[in-house]
Each structure stands twice: as structure tokens, then as C-alpha cells.
Amino acid sequence: MTDLSQKDYKKIIQRRDPRYDGRFYFGVKTTHIYCRPVCPARPKPENIVIFKSASEAEKAGYRPCKRCHPDLAPGSKLLEGTTVSVGRALRLIDEAITASSDEELSVQTLAEKLGMSDRHLRRLFEEHLGASPIEIITTKKLHFARLLVMETQSPLAEIALAAGFKSVRRFNEAFKEFYSLAPSDLRKEHAEKIPKDQIILHLAIRAPYDWTSLMAFLGRHETYGLEEVHPDYFLRYIPHGKGYGTLKVSYEARQSKLKLELTNIPLIMVRSLISSLKSLFDIEHNPNDLPKSKALNANGIRIPGAFDNYETAVSIILGQLVSTVQAKAKMKELVLKYGKKISKKADPKDVYLFPTPALLKEARLEELGMTRHKANAIRELSRLVESTEIVISKTSDLEETRKKLLAIKGIGPWTVEMIAMRCMGDTNAYPKKDLIIARAIESGLAQEEEWSSSKAYLTHILWREYGKSLLKTSLK
Structure with a gap:
């Protein structure tokens, strides 16, 4: 966003341009409220102040708007102007504060993971986000806590712990400092809307x-x-x-x-x-x-990610060169044979734990009727995941992980790209050799160069729009 002037920002706000939602925020000097650029509010241009992040706005004493809810809005995958290091640092922060751990993420630890000094990391955060790493961490915790205060009847002490605060006192102090009211007062405002016992x-x-x-x-x-x-x-x-x-x-x-x-x-x-x-x-x-293409309508397309990265990676390997029906059936067989059943006999559904890498690295998967290459690929992936030689995560180095995956016998480019797309959040992952994608490109249904940095979305658009018809045709 560094190439935009104050005049540009104000024009974006005036037209409520949705392309910039999540990339910056604006505050109103007269009310000390901050908003998203898509907010219906129409402040006078001279009263507008621009913030690079919600943390910067709240650090400056501005409170979230009750119309556009900038603190509860989705984030942005595309933080234009931020460096690769800042983007990876934000993912590491998200990963750390969502882990159930008593260990606090320090700036020094974060900097070490990124291979830089903590001083340089602080400078990058101030430059691109207008706030320090600790302020970003605190803001993320408070936004999550506010959601729980507003929408649940959970005790505030439990919310403090769930949000990552080490004491109720610190939680109350931080909450009141950021929102200018105590958590108990905010709950009173929403008490009638909160469902009981769930x-x-x-x-x-x-x-x-x-x-x-x-x-x-x-x-x-x-x-x-x-x-x-x-x-x-x-x-x-x-x-x-x-x-x-x-x-x-x-x-x-x-x-x-x-x-x-x-x-x-x-x-x-x-x-x-x-x-x-x-x-x-x-x-x-x-x-x-996404690109504005005359030939293709993105129409709300999304990339299905992964609830569990290892589980999804195994399912992708099982899906190599077979139909989705066959892959789904083989996944069921794998769970039934190697998963741990945790539901009781009286339960209406069978509930399982997915088999661990430690178990699958030794499993005789050929007994399930899969090929030796596919079985070896799952075993080797499981071994590497268990030893952490491969970490399938949005915080991992994409290219390095791609190379490690491709080095596994039985895993080809299609599988690597699907794992990068679904498990590692790579919006430019592109299974180019997929039958439907290859036929779509050969038929001129899409121009790859128009989708630079977003080929994963192009993939799902082509599957959605042309999947059935292209499976029935042959390339000439």
C-alpha cells in the first residue's frame, strides 16, 4: 500500500472499494472510531486518518466501528506492500496463539524463526503494520476474546485463558484499555442475544x-x-x-x-x-x-483448504490417478483398518481418530489394495512428517517443502501442487497436468498469464465450470 497517497486512500474510502477491504483501515478524528474502507460511514475527508492495521488504530486510541466491525472482519490474504518476512511472521503469530500452550511467543523467538534480529523484525512491523509484534499479538487475542464475550455465556475467566491471557487481571486491563469498557459491561449489552448452554x-x-x-x-x-x-x-x-x-x-x-x-x-x-x-x-x-476475466466468472469461488494438514495430504495421495469416488472409498478403508474408534456402541455414528504418522509409516497399506508406489509414498510422507523433516504448514517454506515432497517416490507434481494449495495456503499452486485443467487450457477457455499469483483459484473455477463437460471430451 506504500504507493498510495493520502488522496488515493480517501478516494478508496469514498467509493467504498471492496478490493482494499482488510488491507488498511481509517479512523475518524472527531469520534475516535476506526472503520474498514467498505464502511457505510461518510466522514469528512479532513477528519480521516489512515492506519495500516487494526493494531495501529487501537494503539492510537481508536475504537472499532459498530457498523462495519473491523475487529471481527476477515483478514486479508493479500497484504500489498508487506514483505515476505512480515507475511510469514503474521502466519507464525496466528499459529502460535492458536496452539494450546503455556509458552508465550516472544519477539526474539519469532525473529529467530525468520532468520533475522528482533530489532529488524520490529522495524519491519512498524513500517508495514504501524505496530510492534507484541501489539499485533495482543490485538489478535483481544479480538478473539471480544467475539467470545459477545456471543457466549462462558465465564470471563475461561475466556481470558482461552484467548491466551495468563491472568484475568491482565485480560481485564487490556480489554478496558482497548475498548474503553470492561468485558462484563460489553456482555451486558449483548446478554439477550446470547444462547444458553451452547x-x-x-x-x-x-x-x-x-x-x-x-x-x-x-x-x-x-x-x-x-x-x-x-x-x-x-x-x-x-x-x-x-x-x-x-x-x-x-x-x-x-x-x-x-x-x-x-x-x-x-x-x-x-x-x-x-x-x-x-x-x-x-x-x-x-x-x-481475483482478475476480472471476460471469459471466466469467479462468482464466489473459494479454495477448499484443510482441517488437518496431514490427513488431507494422505487423502490427496490416495486420489492420485483414480476417481474421487474410489479415493473416498479407499480413505474409508484406511480409517477403518488403522484409525482408532472413539465412539461407543450406543452412539449412532462411528467416530474415529485418524491414524498417526507413527502408525502409517509402518503400515502394510498394500493390504488395502493400493499400489506399491502409493503405499510407499504414504509411508515415506508419514516418516518425514513424524520426524519433522517435512512440516506441512502455512508457515513452512513453500519451495523447500515442494522439493522435499517431490523427492518422495510415488509423489508427482499434481500431488505436490494439491498439497501446496490445500494444506499450505499457496494461492498460486497449479496442478497444470490435471486432465480437466490441461483440456481447458488447450481449448482456450482460460489464459494462464491473466491469473498470475492466483492460479489455485483459476483451477477451482475451471473444475466448477467445465469439469463434467471436459471429462467427456478428448483433446484434438
Whole structure:
């Protein structure tokens, strides 16, 4: 965003340009409220002040707008102007604060993971986000805490812990400092709307959102015993302690929100589950970031991510050179033979834990009827994941991980690109040799050069729009 002038920013705000939603915020000097650039508010240009992040706005004493909810809005995959290091640092922060750990993420630890000094990291954050790493971390914790305060009846002490604060006192102080009111006062404002005896949360998304195609894809790749995919909802079984809970996700189109219903799930697990859902449902994507193509209509397309990266990577290997029906059936066989059943006989559904890398690295997978190459690929991937020689994560180095995956016998370019796309968040991952993609490009249905940095979205558009017809045709 560094190439934009103050005049440019104000024009963007005036026209409520959705392309810039999540990339910057603006405050109003007279009210000390900050908003998203798509907010309906119409402040006088001379009263507008620009902020690079929500953290910078809140550090300056500005409070989130109650109309556009900048603190509860989805983030942005495309932070124009930020360096690769800052983008990776933000992903590392998200990963650290969603982990159920008593260990605080320090600036020094973050800098070491990025291979730089903590002084240089602080400078980069101030330059590109207008806030320090610690301020960004605190802001993310408070935004999550505010969501729980507003939408659940969970005790505030539990919310403080679930949000990552080490003491209720520190939580209350930080909350009051940022929002100018105590958590208990905010809860009173929303008490009538809060459901009793259950956790129901809402995550904002940017319209348009093609829920139908997303659910159809997830349904074709459903993991038996761990999830259920229906046209109207997605259900995931969540193991904890000696039992399990359920996480149900549905789409509220009118409000542009995903509704989360959590049953028998400890509050301390919620933050990590939301992080997984953001990946699975591609929540932070801005549809306006995609090319304006006359030939192709993006129409709310999303990239189905992964709830569990290892599980999804195994399913992708099983899907090599076979139909989705065959791959789904083989995944069921794998879960039944090597997974651990955690549901009781009286339960209406069979619920399983997905087999661990330690188990699959030694498994005789050929007994399930899969080829030796495919079985070896799963075993070797499992060995490398267990030893952490390969880490399948959005914080991992994409090119280095690609090379390591491609070095596994039985894993080819298509599989590597699908893992990069679904498990590592690479928006430019491109399974170019996929039959449908190859036929679409050969037929002139899309121009690859128009989709620089977003070929993963091009892939899903072509699958959605032309999948069935191109499977029935032959290249001439």
C-alpha cells in the first residue's frame, strides 16, 4: 500500500472499494472510531486518518466501528506492500496463539524463526503494520476474546485463558484499555442475544461466497468417521479427553457469515478450531482480488483448504490417478483398518481418530489394495512428517517443502501442487497436468498469464465450470 497517497486512500474510502477491504483501515478524528474502507460511514475527508492495521488504530486510541466491525472482519490474504518476512511472521503469530500452550511467543523467538534480529523484525512491523509484534499479538487475542464475550455465556475467566491471557487481571486491563469498557459491561449489552448452554459463534466472510460448490468439493473428499458433509452443513467430530464433541458449520447468506455450533467442546480448544476452519473454508479471501476475466466468472469461488494438514495430504495421495469416488472409498478403508474408534456402541455414528504418522509409516497399506508406489509414498510422507523433516504448514517454506515432497517416490507434481494449495495456503499452486485443467487450457477457455499469483483459484473455477463437460471430451 506504500504507493498510495493520502488522496488515493480517501478516494478508496469514498467509493467504498471492496478490493482494499482488510488491507488498511481509517479512523475518524472527531469520534475516535476506526472503520474498514467498505464502511457505510461518510466522514469528512479532513477528519480521516489512515492506519495500516487494526493494531495501529487501537494503539492510537481508536475504537472499532459498530457498523462495519473491523475487529471481527476477515483478514486479508493479500497484504500489498508487506514483505515476505512480515507475511510469514503474521502466519507464525496466528499459529502460535492458536496452539494450546503455556509458552508465550516472544519477539526474539519469532525473529529467530525468520532468520533475522528482533530489532529488524520490529522495524519491519512498524513500517508495514504501524505496530510492534507484541501489539499485533495482543490485538489478535483481544479480538478473539471480544467475539467470545459477545456471543457466549462462558465465564470471563475461561475466556481470558482461552484467548491466551495468563491472568484475568491482565485480560481485564487490556480489554478496558482497548475498548474503553470492561468485558462484563460489553456482555451486558449483548446478554439477550446470547444462547444458553451452547457455544454458537459467527465468522464474517466477504460475499459473494459459493457455498454450494465448496460443500460439493468437501463432500467428494469427506473422511469417513471424522466428518460429515451435507449440502447445508459441515460436521466435524472433535476428540478430547476420553470422548469427543462436534463442530457444525452452516452458511448464513443474508448476513454473509458462517455459523459455528460447538457441542461438548472445551472453550480452550475453540481458538485452534477456528484457525482450522479459516483454512478449510478460505474465510480470509477477498473475491475482489481475483482478475476480472471476460471469459471466466469467479462468482464466489473459494479454495477448499484443510482441517488437518496431514490427513488431507494422505487423502490427496490416495486420489492420485483414480476417481474421487474410489479415493473416498479407499480413505474409508484406511480409517477403518488403522484409525482408532472413539465412539461407543450406543452412539449412532462411528467416530474415529485418524491414524498417526507413527502408525502409517509402518503400515502394510498394500493390504488395502493400493499400489506399491502409493503405499510407499504414504509411508515415506508419514516418516518425514513424524520426524519433522517435512512440516506441512502455512508457515513452512513453500519451495523447500515442494522439493522435499517431490523427492518422495510415488509423489508427482499434481500431488505436490494439491498439497501446496490445500494444506499450505499457496494461492498460486497449479496442478497444470490435471486432465480437466490441461483440456481447458488447450481449448482456450482460460489464459494462464491473466491469473498470475492466483492460479489455485483459476483451477477451482475451471473444475466448477467445465469439469463434467471436459471429462467427456478428448483433446484434438
